Amino acid sequence: MDSLPNGDSAAAAAATAASITPQSRLTHLADSLKLENQFLRVPFEHFKKSLRTNHRIAEKEIYAVIGNVIDATNSEDMSRKDADDRLNSLVSKLQGLKRKLEEGSRTENLQLQRCRARLNHLEAAQTENVYEWNNTREKRFLVDYMLRMSYYDTAAMLAESSHLQDLVDIDVFQEAKKVIDALQNKEVAPALAWCAENKSKLKKSKSKFEFQLRLQEFIELVRSDNNLQAITYAQKYLAPWGATHMKELQRVMATLAFKSNTECAAYKVLFEPKQWDDIVEQFKQEFCRLYGMTVEPLLNIYLQAGLSALKTPFCYEEDCTKEDPLSQESFQKLAKPLPFSKQHHSKLVCYITKELMDTENPPLVLPNGYVYSTKALEEMARKNKGKVTCPRTGLICNYSELVKAFIS
Template structure:
């Protein structure tokens, strides 16, 4: 299932970390990994909740206590014991199932923790692999939040990162979204029942909106009796909390053609289904600790801010500048400029700024490092320098200077 991908958002105000230089500054990268660990912990906490099991155990204990106070025949006592035994066996199966699910979630948590540890312990090959996995994770997250579930699943399987992305829970959400697109609230109401204790019903209840939509569909199909019965059972309990909204729904019962009534038009607008899908996504992500915006948006935004300097507007803007192209420049049109007029170059070896007095020297393989770093390296190796990224070796005399203007 494919849909329109999310556009770039308006300006974000946040510090711009060095996203891909993770091995030199792991702390910055870990700030973006909250969702990676938050989601499995939320699922584990939900499974580990003992409220349901404790409630069922108390019910069984109450039944036993109640039975002991009655004078029952042997047949009735055996029947009662058989019923209690069946309930206990069901409870045991539930506990075993929960334990199995807990173990699975703990494995996922451990795998994600091990994945993050690579930020601090790893060589060049592991670093390159981690970066590729990081990019794949960002793309999968973007696809999931754009409802491209099939594409996300294929990418996760092809990259072998199923345990590092949240495809499984999004596939559970897919059923609800598909049901709402088919104008059916059954799956969404079932989801509300499963997460009743976690849903926020204080101000803008998702379940209440679903109940109203159910009544609207009954009225749209001229099923007045069904609408009345449904309202009495499911809408009346919300009367005190949503008095005005309930009154608006009640008005719809007074008209034969509700869709033409000015006060009821909004209720019968088919765009209400899209609003329900948006509300479900918001509640779903909040419950699981998932960010509303795809992480790709934050990475692209930060990247554009770093590239977007005042120099991009100059006539002499070099063709090598990514923002030289109008199409690319338009993508970052709403973002602020980087405070420096020109992008600063930092030496990979010394981490010092490269300037007119310490210019970058370009190796034959295309990599560039500061003059200071390469001169020090050459003085220790009989005039030879080695590229720290590729291992390429050459003589210092083979290097060319990259001239820097107006830093």
């Protein structure tokens, strides 16, 4: 085949590079977005929830109206005034149903708008403004972190100033905030209402959250010495859980005898304030699971992944190069509980010359185990009559004692 002229070759090479680079970028973005399943799933789950709620409301109201119409039709001795009253009542109910359906429709359209906005955001990754796209993504992580840490006002301000309202889940977390605030005030009613609203999904995931709420409510009755009321409550709300949670039930029922001032550790712990904190944490986990969110904030996940990739034993040595981010104390503290990175392909840089060690400048191992480049050690041996000195430990040895290391 005849070769292309030089100009055509350059153009072809440029076209090939242009076609490969965006594709590799998209592959990288696709890999990183696997951690962001919640980005699309949260508004979709919220949309499905709105559909179910609106369907239940419409079904209930329509059946009520049909029932009233049937009753009116079967009534033979109804006066004109009663008929007018019934018709006015039906009209009022239908108008109320219309308002509820319109409100539900607005909620559904809002969720659809958010799904569309997030799809458009993902498609924007194919364009050239990758810096701007990543900047938006970082702000999303910050808003997500603030919402999980209960900084709702700050999160809302950042989302508004950055025009990210459709790309973050402030309204979803506001829904959770109502339950969390109530639990922190030792009120279980909003949490139980949330359980009833999401009963089918919680049952499918075999959640114990509602059971824990019922146990805590029983404990509070025992704490206030309402034993008879506690027994009635247990018969109504705890007995149905007996088939699957008998041990927990037996333990909590024993508090009727031990009382709230017991010194028995097994039962004293049930009356401690931290039980409410545990319930709050359990709710947060159930809430995240329901919407397909990660339990850990995305900011934490990415930060831990980055620190773990950089972390090596050398980072904690005194002579660690300042170019290493983990040479800073603040980063070292964050990375302390994380595992060291597993480097399959590493680059070795000479401690003395700061040059790359490769096949042209292979590493040499001193008897003390430290490694330096051939170029640096040859220069040192030439100046010191065949002797080399380890700059870290001060060990002096002959150049002939060095062992060549091979990079795999």
